[in-house]
Amino acid sequence: MHRFFPHPILALILAGIWLLLVNSIHPGQIVLGLLLGWMIPLLTTQFWPEAVRIYKPFHLLHFVGIILIDIIQANFTVARLVLGRPDRLQPAFISMPLILKSDLAISFLANVITLTPGTVSARLSHDRCHLLVHALDVTNTEELANTIKSRYEKPLKEIFEKC
Known part of the structure; x- marks a missing residue:
């Protein structure tokens, strides 16, 4: 699961940022935001110097x-x-x-x-x-x-x- 969804919190944050940037909560924008939020961390995982751990x-x-x-x-x-x-x-x-x-x-x-x-x-x-x-x-x-x-x-x- 972690291999295909490496940073779930970051994915949600990126999706939220996308919605703020486009200033819309249209269902298509939500889907695109979630897709970007999933793809960006997935494609950049190899560049992360350490595993992200959020303790609190x-x-x-x-x-x-x-x-x-x-x-x-x-x-x-x-x-x-x-x-x-x-x-x-x-x-x-x-x-x-x-x-x-x-x-x-x-x-x-x-x-x-x-x-x-x-x-x-x-x-x-x-x-x-x-x-x-x-x-x-x-x-x-x-x-x-x-x-x-x-x-x-x-x-x-x-x-x-x-x-």
């Missing part, structure tokens, strides 16, 4: 909700900063130590940081123990690192890594 799937759903809320709030914050007084911005790079070990979890963290307006993950150290993050406006670098660790890294550790 309900935590993943909660985490996605947190990300969506953070993206919306960050959009308003960045708009206010840029349209307000851009000369008062305090951009900064921070080197954030990582507790994550899984390549997938680290990749997820880097992407979540980049998806959130105002922050960009810039570089992963060669030993995979530090992530360089650029932020648009930072008054306290330790506070930003602690926020990223508590809101994103800790839940990702619970979701993708066996504790």
